[in-house]
Amino acid sequence: MKENNLRQRLLDTAGRLFYEQGYKQTGINQIIEEAAIARGSFYYHFSSKAELLAAYLDRFVNDWFVGADAYLAKITDPKARITGLIDYRITNQKKRGLSGCALLKANAGLEAGDDELRQHIRILKQKMHDYVAKVVAASGHRQILSNEALTDMVVLLSDGGLVGTAIYHNTNDLEKANLLISQLI
Amino acid sequence: MKENNLRQRLLDTAGRLFYEQGYKQTGINQIIEEAAIARGSFYYHFSSKAELLAAYLDRFVNDWFVGADAYLAKITDPKARITGLIDYRITNQKKRGLSGCALLKANAGLEAGDDELRQHIRILKQKMHDYVAKVVAASGHRQILSNEALTDMVVLLSDGGLVGTAIYHNTNDLEKANLLISQLI
DNA sequence: ACAGGTTTAGACAGACCAGTCTAAATTAAA
DNA sequence: TTTAATTTAGACTGGTCTGTCTAAACCTGT
Numbered sequence: 356m357k358e359n360n361l362r363q364r365l366l367d368t369a370g371r372l373f374y375e376q377g378y379k380q381t382g383i384n385q386i387i388e389e390a391a392i393a394r395g396s397f398y399y400h401f402s403s404k405a406e407l408l409a410a411y412l413d414r415f416v417n418d419w420f421v422g423a424d425a426y427l428a429k430i431t432d433p434k435a436r437i438t439g440l441i442d443y444r445i446t447n448q449k450k451r452g453l454s455g456c457a458l459l460k461a462n463a464g465l466e467a468g469d470d471e472l473r474q475h476i477r478i479l480k481q482k483m484h485d486y487v488a489k490v491v492a493a494s495g496h497r498q499i500l501s502n503e504a505l506t507d508m509v510v511l512l513s514d515g516g517l518v519g520t521a522i523y524h525n526t527n528d529l530e531k532a533n534l535l536i537s538q539l540i
Numbered sequence: 541m542k543e544n545n546l547r548q549r550l551l552d553t554a555g556r557l558f559y560e561q562g563y564k565q566t567g568i569n570q571i572i573e574e575a576a577i578a579r580g581s582f583y584y585h586f587s588s589k590a591e592l593l594a595a596y597l598d599r600f601v602n603d604w605f606v607g608a609d610a611y612l613a614k615i616t617d618p619k620a621r622i623t624g625l626i627d628y629r630i631t632n633q634k635k636r637g638l639s640g641c642a643l644l645k646a647n648a649g650l651e652a653g654d655d656e657l658r659q660h661i662r663i664l665k666q667k668m669h670d671y672v673a674k675v676v677a678a679s680g681h682r683q684i685l686s687n688e689a690l691t692d693m694v695v696l697l698s699d700g701g702l703v704g705t706a707i708y709h710n711t712n713d714l715e716k717a718n719l720l721i722s723q724l725i
Numbered sequence: 726a727c728a729g730g731t732t733t734a735g736a737c738a739g740a741c742c743a744g745t746c747t748a749a750a751t752t753a754a755a
Numbered sequence: 756t757t758t759a760a761t762t763t764a765g766a767c768t769g770g771t772c773t774g775t776c777t778a779a780a781c782c783t784g785t
Contacts, residue, residue, distance in 0.1 A: 361731085376651060377648065377649060377651070379562070379564045379565060379649075380564060380651050380652075382771075382772060382773080383772080384771085384772080384773095392732085393732060393733045393734065394735080394774090394775095395731095395734085395735095396732055398773095398775080399730095399731070399732075402774095403774080404773070455648070459648070459703055459706075460648050462707050463562070463640070463648030463649060463706065464648060466561060467565075473707075477708060500720070500723070507713075507716045507720065508697075508720050510700065511696070511700030511701060511704070511713060511716065511717055511720075512693075512696045513700070514699065514704070515695065515696030515698070515700035515703070517703075518699040519699070521644075521648065522661060522662060522665055523662060528692075528696060531696065534689070535685070535692065535693050535696075538685070546761085546762080567741075567742060568742080568743060568744085569741085569743095577763090578762060578763045578764065578765090579744090579764080580746090580747095580761095580762070580763070580764085580765095581761075583743095583744070584760095584761070587744095589743070589744090
């Protein structure tokens with residue numbers, strides 16, 4: 356159906372622009388121009404810009420899980436899958452433009468009243484946390500840290516590394532994060 | 541001088557609003573209205589909104605160092621000063637509204653062409669990194685990790701914790717970060 | 726052929742934005 | 756007192772923004 360074509364194209368373009376420029380900095384006009392889609396079509400598929408952002412974040416997280424599954428499936432050593440999580444992020448960042456995590460960036464761009472979107476982001480972040488927890492639990496690591504503590508550590512170092520990526524536009528901090536993790540598993 | 545009064549009031553108000561709402565989301569109109577200052581006076585002291593942001597970030601980092609010095613001075617055990625760095629951030633966050641680090645938030649709100657500001661933020665971030673490095677080097681920690689690795693770890697966990705603060709509006713992640721650090725020093 | 730869902734181009738409204746300008750008032754310094 | 760620096764209120768420009776609307780075209784399934 357054409358509906359899907361247009362919807363996907365809007366999500367693709369908006370996602371790229373939201374990620375590169377930020378949500379507030381990206382206007383509807385730019386989105387529809389770059390997607391080569393009429394204004395009316397945009398509002399036919401999305402009732403507002405905020406709804407577009409929510410849909411984009413959903414798809415982003417979904418794609419993240421699918422990509423992580425595929426990436427980790429190639430790693431046989433369950434312990435190496437923990438550092439694999441960060442390697443996956445490094446790969447993604449290099450592919451997508453070194454601007455940090457879309458979720459974290461979206462959160463930073465929220466306005467005072469966007470409580471619905473903020474809650475949405477919290478849920479998605481929690482999902483990613485749970486994903487890490489599963490990988491850690493199945494890793495058979497050395498238990499220098501508990502499963503919970505190690506999970507927290509991976510998530511925190513990962514987020515910290517992504518912050519560094521957004522600032523410095525390189526993956527140095529993510530690589531440092533992985534070095535630290537590898538010493539504790 | 542009144543010049544300073546007005547300038548400080550503008551920096552105070554703008555800083556609070558930039559922090560709570562974000563740079564792009566905060567207009568000149570709101571700043572001058574809440575600071576109760578005339579439009580002309582604003583442009584008498586700052587030539588543009590971007591210049592105001594740069595001045596605000598400079599003052600923010602400066603205050604951060606002054607506050608950190610004062611906070612750490614009360615801690616006699618040099619090792620406890622490392623976790624003290626995070627405790628200081630927790631205190632600050634609770635005081636200032638649990639919206640994460642102003643520097644990281646400003647970076648996330650930059651536009652495509654703001655290379656000057658981006659470079660500015662990099663330098664300030666590096667300064668804070670160096671500050672942490674000094675505290676670590678003087679701590680006499682157990683050397684489970686090298687000085688450099690431990691510094692990286694503190695910075696990354698701290699940034700990760702601040703991301704969590706910005707998303708969840710609590711300091712749980714910063715407290716987790718400190719728990720992890722305390723096990724490795 | 727027909728109907729309904731989809732897409733187009735573009736005008737439009739209403740609001741906000743950053744920054745400029747004027748002219749008068751206030752303050753500080755000499 | 757005179758001069759210069761500072762502050763005020765507010766109009767104004769030119770631009771951008773999201774979202775609405777219209778009227779015509781296009782496609783698709785029946």
